[in-house]
Amino acid sequence: MEKRYDKKRNNDRRNFERRQAESKPLSGSYVIGRNAVSELLKSGRDIDKVYVKKGERTGSITVIVSEAIGRNIPVIEVEGSKLDNMSGGQAHQGVIASAALKDYVSVDEILENAKNKGEKPLIIIADGVEDPQNLGALLRVAECAGAHGVIIPKRRAVGLTEAVGRASAGAVEYVPVAKVTNLAQTVDELKEKGLWIFAAEAGGSPHFETDMTCAAAIILGSEGFGVSRLLKDKSDYIISIPMYGSINSLNVSTAGAVILCEAARQRNFGK
DSSP states (O other): OOOHHHHHHHHHHHHHHHEEEEEOOOEEEEEEEEHHHHHHHHHTEEEEEOOHHHTOSTHHHHHHOOOOOHHTEEEEEEOHHHHHHTTTTSTTTTTTEOOOOSSOBBBHHHHHHHHHTTOOOEEEEEOOOOOOOHHHHHHHHHHHOOOOOEEEEESSSSOOOHHHHHHHTTTGSSOOEEEESSSSHHHHHHHHHHOOOEEEEEEEEEEGOOOOOSEEEEEBBBBBTTTHHHHHHOOOOEOOOOOSSSSOOOHHHHHHHHHHHHHHHHHHHHO
8 A cells, every 4th residue: 555655646746747847937047049058068067957849859959958868967848838938039949958057066065065164064955846936045044054055956856047046145156056866875975974864854853852963964855745755764863843833834945944043053052
């Protein structure tokens, strides 16, 4: 029964993400048209996603898709109307790339950031956060709480778009962000390097009773589904924010603020 439930949940999640990608207005720094996207790929600049018109696999589009896949950049097929909307009326020739607002760093660079400050690492892992407002708010919280960096996945999540930069109110310039292919593998690597993993989910220990003064990575889940089952299973602790009202959960960026401010308090004033 549990396996069937997990399979249904995974299918529901994929369907939800597909509908989100097709229906949500997209925000970002767009490079439009075949020549422009080709040059962007050659430049080596960080690219979040390449959007291609469904069924468009002719001429230079084939080369663009091949190069994007070779660089491990997600290629998203969308309807032509979506590209029309994204391009604002410009001739997109069936392809648009979403370029990152700033370059991403490696996870090791985030850890080095903590080492250079003489501090135990405090890292946020954003598991599938799709709303630019939420990711931007998390970056601002991370900066204010003294976190050393944020880790996001390459797929099924928002990247460092202009909308994220605006929502961060400037924090995007100060918080290192790593973009990884496999969050589960990244969690394993962090554990090997001495970090303790905390997943923020319902049913765990109260966050204010949990010692977060250690080298820590805090996982915050997506808006619709929370922390994935795999990452919860890999976590050392499940922590929760007690709810006293009729609504049983907080917005991901609000939950992140509550937990990270408690972690910062513990680190600066003691448990």
